[in-house]
Amino acid sequence: MPHTKLRRLVTISVAVTLGATALAACGSSDDSDSEADSGPVSLTYWSWTPGMDKVADLWNKGQGKKDQITVTVKKQASGDTLVTKILTAHKAKKAPDLVQAEYQALPTLVSNDALADIAGEVDGVKDKFAEGVWQQTTLGSDAVYAIPQDSGPMMFYYREDLFKKYDLEVPQTWDEFAETARALKKKSPDTDLTTFSANDSGLFAGLAQQAGAKWWTTEGDQWKVGIDDAASQKVADFWGGLVKEGAVDNQPMYTPAWNKALNTGKQIAWVSAVWAPGTLTTAAPDTKGKWAMAPLPQWSGSENVTGSWGGSSTAVTTDSKNKSAAAKFATWLNTDPEALTALAKEGGIYPATTTAQTSGAFTEPPAFFSNQPDFYTKASEIAKTTAPSAWGPNVNVAYTTFNDAFGSAAKNKSDFGAALKTMQDDTVADLKKQGFEVAE
Amino acid sequence: MTSARRKSYGVKGAPYAFLLPAAVLFALFFALPIGYALWLSLHKVQVKGLGLGAGARKEVWAGLENYTDSLTDSELLHGALRVLGYGAIVIPVMLGLALLFALMLDTDRVRLAPFTRLAIFLPYAIPGVVAAMLWGFLYLPDVSPFYFILDKLGMPQPDLLDGGPLYLALSNIAVWGGTGFNMIVIYTSLRAIPTEVYEAAKLDGATPLQTALRIKIPMVAPSLVLTFFFSIIATLQVFSEPTTLKPLTNSVSTTWSPLMKVYQDAFRTGDIYSAAATAVIIALVTLLMSFGFLRAANSRNKQEEAR
Numbered sequence: 087m088p089h090t091k092l093r094r095l096v097t098i099s100v101a102v103t104l105g106a107t108a109l110a111a112c113g114s115s116d117d118s119d120s121e122a123d124s125g126p127v128s129l130t131y132w133s134w135t136p137g138m139d140k141v142a143d144l145w146n147k148g149q150g151k152k153d154q155i156t157v158t159v160k161k162q163a164s165g166d167t168l169v170t171k172i173l174t175a176h177k178a179k180k181a182p183d184l185v186q187a188e189y190q191a192l193p194t195l196v197s198n199d200a201l202a203d204i205a206g207e208v209d210g211v212k213d214k215f216a217e218g219v220w221q222q223t224t225l226g227s228d229a230v231y232a233i234p235q236d237s238g239p240m241m242f243y244y245r246e247d248l249f250k251k252y253d254l255e256v257p258q259t260w261d262e263f264a265e266t267a268r269a270l271k272k273k274s275p276d277t278d279l280t281t282f283s284a285n286d287s288g289l290f291a292g293l294a295q296q297a298g299a300k301w302w303t304t305e306g307d308q309w310k311v312g313i314d315d316a317a318s319q320k321v322a323d324f325w326g327g328l329v330k331e332g333a334v335d336n337q338p339m340y341t342p343a344w345n346k347a348l349n350t351g352k353q354i355a356w357v358s359a360v361w362a363p364g365t366l367t368t369a370a371p372d373t374k375g376k377w378a379m380a381p382l383p384q385w386s387g388s389e390n391v392t393g394s395w396g397g398s399s400t401a402v403t404t405d406s407k408n409k410s411a412a413a414k415f416a417t418w419l420n421t422d423p424e425a426l427t428a429l430a431k432e433g434g435i436y437p438a439t440t441t442a443q444t445s446g447a448f449t450e451p452p453a454f455f456s457n458q459p460d461f462y463t464k465a466s467e468i469a470k471t472t473a474p475s476a477w478g479p480n481v482n483v484a485y486t487t488f489n490d491a492f493g494s495a496a497k498n499k500s501d502f503g504a505a506l507k508t509m510q511d512d513t514v515a516d517l518k519k520q521g522f523e524v525a526e
Numbered sequence: 527m528t529s530a531r532r533k534s535y536g537v538k539g540a541p542y543a544f545l546l547p548a549a550v551l552f553a554l555f556f557a558l559p560i561g562y563a564l565w566l567s568l569h570k571v572q573v574k575g576l577g578l579g580a581g582a583r584k585e586v587w588a589g590l591e592n593y594t595d596s597l598t599d600s601e602l603l604h605g606a607l608r609v610l611g612y613g614a615i616v617i618p619v620m621l622g623l624a625l626l627f628a629l630m631l632d633t634d635r636v637r638l639a640p641f642t643r644l645a646i647f648l649p650y651a652i653p654g655v656v657a658a659m660l661w662g663f664l665y666l667p668d669v670s671p672f673y674f675i676l677d678k679l680g681m682p683q684p685d686l687l688d689g690g691p692l693y694l695a696l697s698n699i700a701v702w703g704g705t706g707f708n709m710i711v712i713y714t715s716l717r718a719i720p721t722e723v724y725e726a727a728k729l730d731g732a733t734p735l736q737t738a739l740r741i742k743i744p745m746v747a748p749s750l751v752l753t754f755f756f757s758i759i760a761t762l763q764v765f766s767e768p769t770t771l772k773p774l775t776n777s778v779s780t781t782w783s784p785l786m787k788v789y790q791d792a793f794r795t796g797d798i799y800s801a802a803a804t805a806v807i808i809a810l811v812t813l814l815m816s817f818g819f820l821r822a823a824n825s826r827n828k829q830e831e832a833r
Contacts, residue, residue, distance in 0.1 A: 343668035
C-alpha cells in the first residue's frame with residue numbers, strides 16, 4: 087500500500103514538473119536582439135518559398151556577413167493560413183522580423199498594424215518594378231509596406247497537339263474563346279476546353295482585374311467596394327453562360343479528377359499564370375512538351391492587358407526590433423541579381439523586378455515547355471501589360487464567399503451574376519460590421 | 527500530544543495536496559482557455575476610418591452581439607440541419623452494425639473470431655483525414671475503380687458528391703471508421719456477462735436468437751447508452767470528413783457543418799470573436815443534447831428497475 091501511494095505521488099510530481107516546464111517554455115522566449123540596430127543582428131523570416139533557406143545562406147555568407155545581419159528562415163504554409171498565423175503572433179507581439187505575404191493580404195495585415203512602413207529604407211527601389219506591381223505595396227499611400235518578390239501575370243495555356251488535331255485556332259479574344267469551346271464540344275462532346283473552378287478565387291479576381299474591375303478603392307476616409315461593377319459582371323456572365331450551355335466543365339481544379347483530365351487530354355486548355363508549368367509538371371506529367379503558352383484572350387481586339395494571379399512580397403513587421411536591417415535584407419532579396427537568380431533556381435519563382443525577368447536565369451524555357459524556347463521572353467512581354475489591382479482589408483471574406491457562392495452557382499449552372507451580388511453584399515456587410523466606413 | 531496534532535493536521539491537508547496538481551492543470555489547460563474564449567466572445571474589433579496604420583483597430587466590448595449574430599445566421603442553422611441529417615444516418619447505422627457484429631462475434635459457432643474482430647476494428651485506427659481522402663478518391667468518378675467497373679458493366683454511375691447521396695457518402699466514411707470502436711465497447715461488455723445467465727437460459731430452452739434479444743441486448747444496455755452518447759458528440763463535432771471532401775466538389779461549402787463555420791470565421795476571415803461565440807453555442811448545444819439523452823436514458827432505467 088505505502089509503495090503504491092509513493093509511486094502515485096511520484097507520478098503526480100512528474101506530471102506537475104512537466105506541466106511547469108511546458109509553461110516556462112511558453113513564457114521564456116524573450117528576444118535576444120533587444121540591443122536594436124547595433125552590433126550583430128539576427129532576423130527570423132517566415133516564408134513558404136521552397137529553397138528560401140539556401141537563398142538566405144547566400145546572404146549570411148556574403149552581404150549579411152559584412153553587415154553582421156544573420157537571417158534564419160522558418161518554413162511556413164502558404165496563403166491564408168500564414169496571414170492568420172502572423173496576426174496571432176502579432177497579437178502576442180512575437181511576429182518574426184520578416185514575413186512573406188501575398189499582395190491581396192497586405193491590406194489585411196496593414197489594417198491590423200502588423201506591417202511596418204519602410205518607405206525611409208527603400209530609396210530608389212521603386213524604379214526596379216512595374217508600376218502596377220509596386221502600387222500594391224503602398225496601398226495608394228506614401229508608405230511602403232513590402233517589397234515585391236514574385237508576380238503571376240496571367241496567360242493562356244493550351245495543348246498545341248490537340249488544338250491541331252481538333253483544328254482549333256488559339257483564341258485572341260474572349261468571344262473567340264467561347265467559339266473555340268463550342269467548336270470543340272461539337273467535334274468531341276466528351277472533351278472540354280477548360281473548366282470554371284470555384285475553388286481558387288484568385289483566378290476570377292485576376293480575370294476581373296483584366297476586364298478593368300477595381301474591387302476595393304478609397305474615397306477619403308471611406309472604402310468603396312466594386313465587386314459587382316460592370317467589368318466583373320461581364321466576366322461573371324461570360325463564364326456563367328459557358329457553364330450553363332455546357333461549353334466548359336464546372337468541376338473544381340486541383341482534384342485527382344482534374345489532374346487526370348489534363349493528363350489524358352479530356353481538358354485541353356487552362357487559363358492560368360506564369361507559374362503554370364510547375365503545376366502542370368505534377369498534374370499532367372505525360373503531356374510534357376505538348377503544351378504551349380499564349381497571351382490571355384482580350385475583351386476587345388485592340389486591347390492588350392492581363393490580370394495577375396498569385397505573387398507575393400517580403401514585408402517587415404512592426405514587432406521587429408531591427409526594422410532597417412530587415413528592410414536591407416528584403417531589398418537585397420528582391421533586387422540583387424545573385425539573390426534573384428538563386429530564388430528562380432531554388433524556389434522556381436517568377437521575379438517581380440523587370441530586369442530579372444530577362445536575366446540569365448530565364449534564357450531557357452521551363453523543362454515542361456522545352457518546345458517553346460521563347461517562353462520567358464514572351465512571359466516578360468505579357469508581364470508588362472499587367473493591369474493594376476485594387477485590394478482591400480477583407481479580401482479573405484470576399485474570397486470565401488466566392489468559393490461558396492460560385493461553387494453552388496457552378497454546380498447548379500445558375501446565374502453567376504447573382505453569385506457576384508452575394509459576394510459584394512457579404513463583403514460590404516463584413517466591412518460595416520468591423521466598423522469601416524463604406525461608401526455606397 | 528504534539529505528534530498527534532501534527533498527524534491530524536497532515537491528514538486534513540493531504541486531500542488538498544493531492545488535489546492541487548490536478549486542479550492546477552485543470553485550471554491552466556481547461557478552465558483558462560474556456561474563460562478566454564468566453565471573454566473573446568463578448569468582444570469585437572472596432573475600426574476607425576480606412577483602418578490602415580497604427581491604432582486603427584481596437585478591441586471593444588460587444589455584449590451579446592456576437593451571440594445574436596451567430597444565432598440569427600441562417601448559415602449556422604442550415605449547417606446544424608445538415609449535421610442532424612448526417613447524424614440521423616450515421617448513428618443508427620453505425621450502432622446497429624456495431625451491435626450486430628458484437629452479437630455475432632459472441633456466439634459459440636463463430637470462426638476466426640480474433641481475426642474478424644481485428645478486421646472490423648482496424649478502420650478505427652486510420653486517422654479521419656486519411657480515411658476521408660481515401661474514400662474521396664473512391665467517390666470521384668474519373669479516378670474511382672468502382673466507377674470503372676460500373677462503366678464496364680454498363681450500369682448507372684451516380685454522382686456521390688452531390689445532393690442526397692453526399693450525405694450517404696459522408697456517413698459511409700464515419701460508419702466505416704466508427705463501427706469497429708463501438709463494436710469493441712459492446713463486445714467487451716457482452717464478455718462480462720456471467721456464463722450462469724446463459725446456462726440458465728439454455729436450460730429454459732432459449733434459442734441463440736432469443737438469448738441475444740432477451741438477455742444480451744438488455745444486459746449491454748449501459749454500453750449502448752455510452753456508445754450513443756459518444757456518437758452524438760462526435761456527430762455534432764463533425765469536421766474533418768467534410769473539410770477533406772470540400773476541395774473535391776462544389777457541393778460542400780466552407781460552412782457545411784457548424785464547426786467548419788467556426789474554423790472559417792477564426793482562420794479564414796480572421797474574426798476570432800464571432801468564432802468564439804459560435805464555438806460556445808456549439809459546446810452548449812452539445813452539452814444539452816448529450817446530457818439530456820443521458821438523463822432520459824437513466825430515468826428509463828430507473829422506471830424499469832421500479833417495475
